[in-house]
Amino acid sequence: MVLSDLARFVQFACALSVFGLAAWQRARLRATPAPAGGEEPRWLALYAVACLLGAAAGIGWLLAEAQTIGGTWTALGAVIVSTRFGAVGALRVALLALAALTAWAGRRAGSPWGTLGVLTGAAVLSFVWSGHGTAGAGPLRGLHTIADALHLVCAAIWIGALLMLSAVGVRAVAVRSPQSSHALWLALSRFSGIGPGLIGLLAVTGFVNSWILLGPAPWAALQRSLYGWVLIAKLALFALMLGLGWRHRYRSSPALARVLSAGAGAGAGAAQAGEPVLDCLRATLLIETLLAFLVLAAVAVLGNLEPPASPS
Amino acid sequence: MLGGWMTQRTRMTLLTVTATAMSWSTLALAHASLRAADPTPNATVGAVRRIHLQFSETIAERFSSLRLTDTDGNPVPLMSLPARDASSLDAMPTSRLAAGVYTVSWTAVSTDDGHRTSGSYSFTVR
Numbered sequence: 001m002v003l004s005d006l007a008r009f010v011q012f013a014c015a016l017s018v019f020g021l022a023a024w025q026r027a028r029l030r031a032t033p034a035p036a037g038g039e040e041p042r043w044l045a046l047y048a049v050a051c052l053l054g055a056a057a058g059i060g061w062l063l064a065e066a067q068t069i070g071g072t073w074t075a076l077g078a079v080i081v082s083t084r085f086g087a088v089g090a091l092r093v094a095l096l097a098l099a100a101l102t103a104w105a106g107r108r109a110g111s112p113w114g115t116l117g118v119l120t121g122a123a124v125l126s127f128v129w130s131g132h133g134t135a136g137a138g139p140l141r142g143l144h145t146i147a148d149a150l151h152l153v154c155a156a157i158w159i160g161a162l163l164m165l166s167a168v169g170v171r172a173v174a175v176r177s178p179q180s181s182h183a184l185w186l187a188l189s190r191f192s193g194i195g196p197g198l199i200g201l202l203a204v205t206g207f208v209n210s211w212i213l214l215g216p217a218p219w220a221a222l223q224r225s226l227y228g229w230v231l232i233a234k235l236a237l238f239a240l241m242l243g244l245g246w247r248h249r250y251r252s253s254p255a256l257a258r259v260l261s262a263g264a265g266a267g268a269g270a271a272q273a274g275e276p277v278l279d280c281l282r283a284t285l286l287i288e289t290l291l292a293f294l295v296l297a298a299v300a301v302l303g304n305l306e307p308p309a310s311p312s
Numbered sequence: 313m314l315g316g317w318m319t320q321r322t323r324m325t326l327l328t329v330t331a332t333a334m335s336w337s338t339l340a341l342a343h344a345s346l347r348a349a350d351p352t353p354n355a356t357v358g359a360v361r362r363i364h365l366q367f368s369e370t371i372a373e374r375f376s377s378l379r380l381t382d383t384d385g386n387p388v389p390l391m392s393l394p395a396r397d398a399s400s401l402d403a404m405p406t407s408r409l410a411a412g413v414y415t416v417s418w419t420a421v422s423t424d425d426g427h428r429t430s431g432s433y434s435f436t437v438r
Binding site for chain 1: 343421424425427
């Protein structure tokens, strides 16, 4: 079970991260002081490795499932052919492998963000059909499927944004130039435009999913099941992320803007005064990114637990 | 060039095919639980020609099973039968069951999420 959870987590982390980052790149929301031509090949190499890692984790997960339900890893073929989760899992492996190839080849060909987004986006959506995403009966099942798909896409975009912001923040601290600080402020401002909408959608779709999986008495169900306690942990991590996001939007970003305004033409003194703001922002962005991956770990564990609404 | 090999039309086609392929119409309640059984739990019956288990969702028949044991816990030989639907398991005893208490033990693997559930119940043959 632990290996299965780990393999699920790696798949989640790789697929959601690359899709989220590719979505941002595609939408031209990336802010970097370096020329795009110099950075893109390195990013694409990283994405290729991440997709390959996700594909490998997918194979590992299928082998673990074959061992668990078939008694031997050689039941892999039967798992893929005779179960839906097996077929979807195999498709996900193929999508991530293709995405890795696309990213790697794109280092020379350039700008494969659309193709990469489609392949990794399909991989992200595949999680809906290989877990509890299709739980529910009748119209409820359709609602759950849509909510789960939206939840995953929003989570991926948020994670992609955090990774991008963290990278820009780390660069801003390393370089400590007005240009890199401005790039960070610009990236934060652009994310703040869609951040509230993303978080709102995450909250609504998360509520719908929990209501369907926990049943008509959600609070009682939370307390009497391991599924419930892991879900509580996930919600607590989400709340911490919200707190940091609030801080970034209403404290850190305005403080950085003030530093940039004061620093324009004011020389080294103003730049030094802005260093604590940059250091703090880098730290909180990295912490929020770490929290996001802890949320994914909780999701990976939840996928292997029985929701309380399941009839016994 | 592989990086830009996919045209807009190809991307949309891939998305549509993927969504369609994944839109399998299955009734899922997260885990396969026993909804109905024949003979019913704790029933007293005259003869058993078929054991039928109905689950809450589609099961992977290849990895699911049912066993029958007698009062002393000895396994009773069963012959698998074609399941009535994708959510059921069916079998029949290879010989007439003598009077006594029998226990049906089952294992079901959900085809949706691969989770395995199991259970058992008893019935009496008079």
